[in-house]
Each structure stands twice: as structure tokens, then as C-alpha cells.
Amino acid sequence: MTCSEVEFDALFLAHYEGVYRLLYRIVGAREDAEDLAQETFLRLARHGQPDQEPHVRAWLYRVATNLAYNLLRSEGRRQRRQQAYGAANGETETDPIEIAARQDERAAVRRALASLPERQAQLLLLRHAGLSYRELAAVIGVASGSVGTLLARAEAAFEKAYRAASREEGGRGHGTM
Amino acid sequence: MERCDLGRLKAYHDDALAPAEREAVAAHLIGCPACQQALAALAERSRGVAQCLTTLDPEPAAVPAARQALARFREAQRSHASAPSPVRIALQRSVTMIRETFGNSRWRSLAIGAAALACLVILFSFAPVRQAAADFLGIFRVRKFAVIPIDPTQQQKIEALLRQAEEGRFGAPTILREEGEPEPVADLAAASARVGFAVRAPTILPWGVPPLSLTVQAGPALRYEMDRAVIQALLEATQAQGIKLPAVDKITLVLDVPYSVIQEYGFGTGRLTIRQMASPQVDIPAGVDLTAIGEAGFKFLGIPDADALRLAQGIDWTSTLVIPLPTNVLQYREVTVDGVVGLLVEHRPAQSSRRAAFLLWQKDGVIYSITTRDVDPLVTMQVADSMR
Numbered sequence: 154m155t156c157s158e159v160e161f162d163a164l165f166l167a168h169y170e171g172v173y174r175l176l177y178r179i180v181g182a183r184e185d186a187e188d189l190a191q192e193t194f195l196r197l198a199r200h201g202q203p204d205q206e207p208h209v210r211a212w213l214y215r216v217a218t219n220l221a222y223n224l225l226r227s228e229g230r231r232q233r234r235q236q237a238y239g240a241a242n243g244e245t246e247t248d249p250i251e252i253a254a255r256q257d258e259r260a261a262v263r264r265a266l267a268s269l270p271e272r273q274a275q276l277l278l279l280r281h282a283g284l285s286y287r288e289l290a291a292v293i294g295v296a297s298g299s300v301g302t303l304l305a306r307a308e309a310a311f312e313k314a315y316r317a318a319s320r321e322e323g324g325r326g327h328g329t330m
Numbered sequence: 331m332e333r334c335d336l337g338r339l340k341a342y343h344d345d346a347l348a349p350a351e352r353e354a355v356a357a358h359l360i361g362c363p364a365c366q367q368a369l370a371a372l373a374e375r376s377r378g379v380a381q382c383l384t385t386l387d388p389e390p391a392a393v394p395a396a397r398q399a400l401a402r403f404r405e406a407q408r409s410h411a412s413a414p415s416p417v418r419i420a421l422q423r424s425v426t427m428i429r430e431t432f433g434n435s436r437w438r439s440l441a442i443g444a445a446a447l448a449c450l451v452i453l454f455s456f457a458p459v460r461q462a463a464a465d466f467l468g469i470f471r472v473r474k475f476a477v478i479p480i481d482p483t484q485q486q487k488i489e490a491l492l493r494q495a496e497e498g499r500f501g502a503p504t505i506l507r508e509e510g511e512p513e514p515v516a517d518l519a520a521a522s523a524r525v526g527f528a529v530r531a532p533t534i535l536p537w538g539v540p541p542l543s544l545t546v547q548a549g550p551a552l553r554y555e556m557d558r559a560v561i562q563a564l565l566e567a568t569q570a571q572g573i574k575l576p577a578v579d580k581i582t583l584v585l586d587v588p589y590s591v592i593q594e595y596g597f598g599t600g601r602l603t604i605r606q607m608a609s610p611q612v613d614i615p616a617g618v619d620l621t622a623i624g625e626a627g628f629k630f631l632g633i634p635d636a637d638a639l640r641l642a643q644g645i646d647w648t649s650t651l652v653i654p655l656p657t658n659v660l661q662y663r664e665v666t667v668d669g670v671v672g673l674l675v676e677h678r679p680a681q682s683s684r685r686a687a688f689l690l691w692q693k694d695g696v697i698y699s700i701t702t703r704d705v706d707p708l709v710t711m712q713v714a715d716s717m718r
Contacts, residue, residue, distance in 0.1 A: 177393075178387065191402070192596070
């Protein structure tokens with residue numbers, strides 16, 4: 154699918170906020186979320202949405218989550234490398250929100266998500282972002298009849314991981330689960 | 331619902347079932363305490379998960395307004411796509427391939443600076459021609475790279491000269507072939523067939539992602555004819571001393587930039603773009619004293635006379651591309667890459683983690699460049715070393 158500039162602008166305005174929120178939940182830093190959101194729409198502008206994917210929102214969210222997880226992977230490598238070399242190069246940016254009051258809980262939630270298989274974490278985040286079962290099915294490539302089962306499993310896995318992560322926080326996690 | 335099915339209960343809870351199916355589940359629930367219990371547990375867990383994930387939401391005030399984001403998006407697109415003049419395209423593309431390197435405006439001006447010296451080399455080559463101009467015997471091909479550190483003042487000087495060139499002060503080239511748009515190709519074999527050499531690809535990619543795009547792009551070809559008045563203007567503009575004008579009415583240069591292959595990789599904010607192409611070719615009229623041209627170029631850049639001569643004599647001007655680098659903002663070093671000596675240029679602003687780098691090398695008649703943003707230089711070198 155290719156679209157005119159007017160159509161593209163309409164899509165951008167309709168979906169930007171949702172894409173940004175989704176990205177922010179994953180990467181947790183404004184600058185990265187903005188960059189990745191721009192990149193997501195750049196891909197839409199450049200390549201268009203494939204014809205076989207009729208749900209533009211699902212397509213955008215899939216591209217966005219893939220970009221975000223790619224970033225997390227490369228960040229993980231960077232941090233591991235820094236630890237290995239003991240390098241403190243002053244490049245690690247501190248997200249001010251991370252030092253706010255709910256820091257512990259956020260950390261536990263992030264750790265729990267990170268410990269899940271990527272597809273399960275993606276499924277939870279995309280559902281939380283408001284995708285329908287049909288859209289989720291399109292994103293992860295399954296029949297929409299399977300989405301309920303996959304979501305139920307993912308939620309159970311998250312619950313377990315979150316409890317473990319909260320314990321690691323030294324009982325500081327304030328989640329209700 | 332004939333049997334208890336957690337997935338279907340979950341869909342029921344999320345109101346994601348077709349009406350008939352929904353009724354069937356509701357009917358089953360009435361007579362199945364186990365499913366009632368399971369549904370309650372599912373609902374409780376879903377609430378908990380939603381509550382947890384909500385803690386990750388950005389503060390409402392921190393979400394950028396979509397309209398402003400769109401404006402920024404359009405601006406970024408425009409600055410990326412803004413079409414420079416054919417002269418600038420030809421010179422930049424032909425000699426440095428740096429243009430692709432740098433996304434932001436500061437880097438772009440550096441790339442222009444680099445192209446400007448290339449411009450000087452080519453334009454200066456008119457000056458000392460001593461015989462008929464139609465004889466194209468000398469051929470310039472890029473084999474090596476040399477760096478000349480420059481300061482901001484020198485950079486401004488180069489850019490001023492380039493502006494004059496763009497305004498047509500030194501004549502305008504005849505476009506023999508327009509620069510093409512990047513065209514997607516199916517695979518490396520197809521790319522190789524288009525460009526006429528074996529296109530290589532990295533075997534190590536730390537992110538394990540396929541390229542965002544694989545394209546080939548035709549370079550421009552142009553002919554530049556300069557008469558005596560134009561040459562005189564150029565000499566005045568560069569304040570070149572001691573260069574005799576050729577005894578001909580008109581001199582012609584031909585510049586031919588071949589196809590290049592572009593592989594673009596991305597991962598979040600990181601970018602890695604590999605460009606490869608056979609060396610562009612400049613047909614230089616016979617009898618040109620390239621060392622004298624180089625010396626005049628260095629003097630134009632403000633290098634003291636004695637040093638300019640020494641530098642110019644130390645360079646093989648038929649095969650070396652000279653790149654002026656503002657060393658106040660850039661660091662560069664020679665590196666061994668892909669089995670040969672290459673050049674690594676880094677831009678690492680103190681206040682930001684955003685960084686860009688440019689790796690350039692030549693092997694078996696093909697020029698390679700890898701331009702990156704937010705990529706560790708060590709990773710870039712690994713990628714380059716893994717080219718097969």
C-alpha cells in the first residue's frame with residue numbers, strides 16, 4: 154500500500170500518540186521513544202504498509218515493538234560490554250522518571266517483562282496498547298482463535314515473573330499481584 | 331462450550347468472542363463452577379497485569395503532540411531529501427561518499443568541506459595545463475586516502491568557494507547522465523550484475539537483522555568545459571599564485587561516477603549503512619602537474635608555503651583522495667580493516683550519547699564506506715572485517 158501525503162499525515166496524526174506510548178513503555182526514555190516513533194513512520198512512508206496486512210495500526214505497532222526490542226538488545230550488549238571493560242564513558246543517560254517515586258515498581262515490571270519470551274512480552278504490551286484480538290493475531294501471525302490462550306499464558310507467566318522480580322527488589326515492589 | 335477452555339474464557343473475559351460463541355460460553359459457565367472460578371482468577375490476574383503495565387505509561391504531559399511530531403518528521407524528511415545542485419552531487423558522490431554519512435546539519439557541512447577540496451583538486455587541474463585539452467591521458471582513480479586537518483576558518487573558506495561554484499561563477503557542467511534514484515534490488519547477485527563487480531555483504535551483524543534496504547544507485551556523469559575567463563575567475567577566487575594559464579581557449583574535464591550499492595541496516599536509533607562502488611573516474615587533460623595543483627590547494631587552505639610543497643610532494647595525486655577534516659569536532663585514525671589500511675572518522679559530542687562514525691577503505695578497485703550512528707566503532711570494524 155502506498156498513500157498520498159494527505160493520507161499519510163492523517164495516519165500519522167491518528168496513530169502517533171499510540172505508537173509513542175507503546176514505545177515509551179518498552180524503552181522507558183523519551184528521546185529513544187521519539188526517535189523510534191519517527192523511525193516507525195519513516196518506514197511507513199518509505200515502504201508503505203504491505204498489502205497483506207490490512208490493519209495499519211497493527212502494522213505500525215509491530216514495526217515499533219520490533220524496533221524497540223532491537224534497541225534493548227543492542228543496549229544490553231553495550232551495557233555488558235561496558236561492564237566487561239569497566240568503562241565509564243559518561244554516555245549512560247539517566248531517565249528522570251526512573252528516579253521518581255515508583256522507580257522500584259517500574260523496575261520490577263520491566264524486569265518481569267524482560268524475563269518473558271519476547272513474544273509473550275510483546276503480546277502483553279500490544280494488548281495493553283489496545284490492539285484487538287484480530288489485530289494481535291495479525292501481528293504475531295496466529296489464528297485469532299489462539300489469541301485468548303496465548304494471552305492467558307502470557308499473563309500467568311508475567312504474574313510469576315513479577316512476583317520473583319518484586320522479591321528481588323527486596324520486598325519493595327508495591328504491585329498488587 | 332463443550333469443555334472448559336482457558337483461552338476461550340480469556341476471550342470471553344476480554345469481550346473478543348462472536349455473539350453466538352459468547353452466548354455458548356455464558357451458558358456453559360452457569361453449570362460449571364470450575365470455569366466460574368477460572369474466570370474469576372483470569373479477571374483478577376488481568377487487572378493486576380494491567381495495573382503493572384500502567385506504571386510504565388509516560389506522564390500525559392510528556393507525550394509529544396502529534397502535530398509537532400509530524401512537523402519534525404516532515405522537516406527531517408525534507409532535510410534528508412533536499413536536492414543539492416548537480417555540481418555538488420557529482421563532486422560529493424564521486425570523490426568522498428561522505429554525504430550519506432551524517433544525518434545532522436553539522437555533519438553535512440563537514441561533508442561539503444570534504445567535497446570542496448575534491449572540487450579544488452579537479453578545478454585546479456585546469457590551471458597548469460600546457461597542451462591541447464582534448465587529450466585525456468591522465469586518469470584519476472581513488473586508491474588511497476589522506477587526511478588534512480583543517481580549522482573552522484579554513485572550512486569556511488572552502489565552503490565560500492563552493493558557493494561561488496554553485497552560483498555558476500566557474501561555469502556550469504553539462505550533465506551527461508543524471509544521478510539516479512536508489513532502486514531496490516532483490517539480492518546481492520542482482521546488485522552485482524548491475525554494478526559490474528562482486529558486491530560483498532557482512533557476515534557478522536550484531537543485531538542479526540536483515541538489511542532495511544538493498545538498493546543500487548546510478549552516479550552522475552558530467553562534462554566540465556572551462557574557458558580562459560572562467561579559469562581566471564577561479565585563480566582569483568583562490569588567490570593562487572605562480573600558476574600559468576594554458577595556451578588554449580577551452581579545457582574539458584569528464585567526471586564519471588559509476589553505480590553504487592547501498593545496504594542499510596537499522597536497529598532502534600542505530601544506523602549502519604554500507605556503500606560500495608568502483609572508483610569514480612576523472613579524466614584529466616594530459617600534462618597536468620598534479621603536485622603543483624595539490625600544493626596550490628594546500629596553500630588555499632592556509633598551510634604555510636614550505637609545508638604545502640612538502641605535503642604535496644608526499645602524495646601520489648593520481649590515486650589519493652585528500653579529505654580535509656575539521657579536527658576540532660572530529661577525531662580520525664588509520665585502522666586496519668578488511669586486510670587493508672582504512673580511515674576511521676568519529677564524531678563524539680561531549681554532551682550527548684549520540685555519535686556518528688565513518689569508516690572508509692579501498693580494496694581491489696572498490697571503495698567501501700560504512701557510516702554509522704549510535705554504533706560502537708569496534709562493532710563497525712567487526713562488520714567491515716566480516717565482508718565476504
